[in-house]
Amino acid sequence: MVALCVVAAPVFAQQPAVGEKHDPAPVIFDTDIGTDIDDAYALAVLMQRPELQVLGVTTVSSDAVARARLAAKLLAVAGGRWASLPVYAGISTPIQYMKQVEWAQGFESPSLHPSGGVDFMRREINKRPGEITIIAVGELTNVAALLDAEPGIGKKIRAIALMGGSIYRGYAAGSRPEPEWNIKSNAAAARTVFTAGVPLLVAPLDSTADLKMTPEMRVQVFTRGTAFNDALAALNSIWRHTNHWNGENPTYFDVLAVQLVQPRKPYALTPLRIEVTGDGTTRPVTGGKPNAEVALQVDIASFMSDCITLLNR
Numbered sequence: 451m452v453a454l455c456v457v458a459a460p461v462f463a464q465q466p467a468v469g470e471k472h473d474p475a476p477v478i479f480d481t482d483i484g485t486d487i488d489d490a491y492a493l494a495v496l497m498q499r500p501e502l503q504v505l506g507v508t509t510v511s512s513d514a515v516a517r518a519r520l521a522a523k524l525l526a527v528a529g530g531r532w533a534s535l536p537v538y539a540g541i542s543t544p545i546q547y548m549k550q551v552e553w554a555q556g557f558e559s560p561s562l563h564p565s566g567g568v569d570f571m572r573r574e575i576n577k578r579p580g581e582i583t584i585i586a587v588g589e590l591t592n593v594a595a596l597l598d599a600e601p602g603i604g605k606k607i608r609a610i611a612l613m614g615g616s617i618y619r620g621y622a623a624g625s626r627p628e629p630e631w632n633i634k635s636n637a638a639a640a641r642t643v644f645t646a647g648v649p650l651l652v653a654p655l656d657s658t659a660d661l662k663m664t665p666e667m668r669v670q671v672f673t674r675g676t677a678f679n680d681a682l683a684a685l686n687s688i689w690r691h692t693n694h695w696n697g698e699n700p701t702y703f704d705v706l707a708v709q710l711v712q713p714r715k716p717y718a719l720t721p722l723r724i725e726v727t728g729d730g731t732t733r734p735v736t737g738g739k740p741n742a743e744v745a746l747q748v749d750i751a752s753f754m755s756d757c758i759t760l761l762n763r
């Protein structure tokens with residue numbers, strides 16, 4: 451990892467000083483829930499974080515309406531204020547594997563909107579300029595459409611925390627960097643986001659690909675006995691037995707993007723200038739101003755233990 455030696459020293463961003471009180475940070479969760487299983491866990495962790503105020507959920511890619519239905523049903527199962535949280539379908543794209551959405555087939559709710567995801571983000575950001583962080587854990591199609599929708603809107607976004615990219619390694623430990631799914635699914639959109647000048651908090655494969663939820667951790671979460679954790683168990687089972695890449699232990703890719711916002715503990719972030727190429731490669735370049743704060747490494751055991759604690763609240 452020679453390259454690691456030449457990058458700037460990590461900084462610890464956004465960590466409130468000890469004893470400092472903050473209002474919850476408003477966030478919008480933009481997700482491709484229904485394909486991989488980590489979006490469901492990311493939403494679940496997000497819902498257990500009082501440091502964050504979730505304004506709504508938007509969905510992206512494949513059948514975005516089916517994804518929104520899935521998110522809305524999960525929120526309805528959680529009950530209380532979650533049942534009325536707005537969920538908006540964003541931009542749909544060609545159909546991809548998303549078996550979990552069948553769990554929500556036929557679900558209806560007044561808080562579920564079959565279109566308008568990008569407009570929802572735009573409205574909320576204009577209501578609270580400079581305050582809202584977008585947590586983007588799918589391809590960046592909705593977010594790029596938002597940035598294109600209104601000149602100067604990027605300046606009103608506090609930050610975008612995203613799962614995406616592959617800086618010094620790929621999916622497998624020790625592998626070379628490779629185009630990562632969220633980036634390569636719409637590289638043009640990713641380029642729009644990385645060149646917009648919005649502060650970016652990035653969780654790439656480097657720090658996320660080894661965040662495994664073991665069978666023991668699943669037992670801990672699924673024995674909780676709440677309707678919500680039972681729903682997570684159902685979705686986990688559907689995913690486990692149908693995903694075409696034979697994933698068995700969920701990887702918490704997207705969950706790190708949630709945890710980088712108003713972090714519960716310090717995460718080392720490295721300022722990098724990242725260029726997105728046409729095939730979705732995210733290349734660190736020297737010279738020029740950094741455009742992203744990147745989590746290149748996390749303490750896996752401590753990260754997973756924190757997540758499991760939150761899921762058992």
Ligand SMILES: [Ca+2]
Nearest residue numbers: 482489587588
């Ligand atoms: Ca995702």
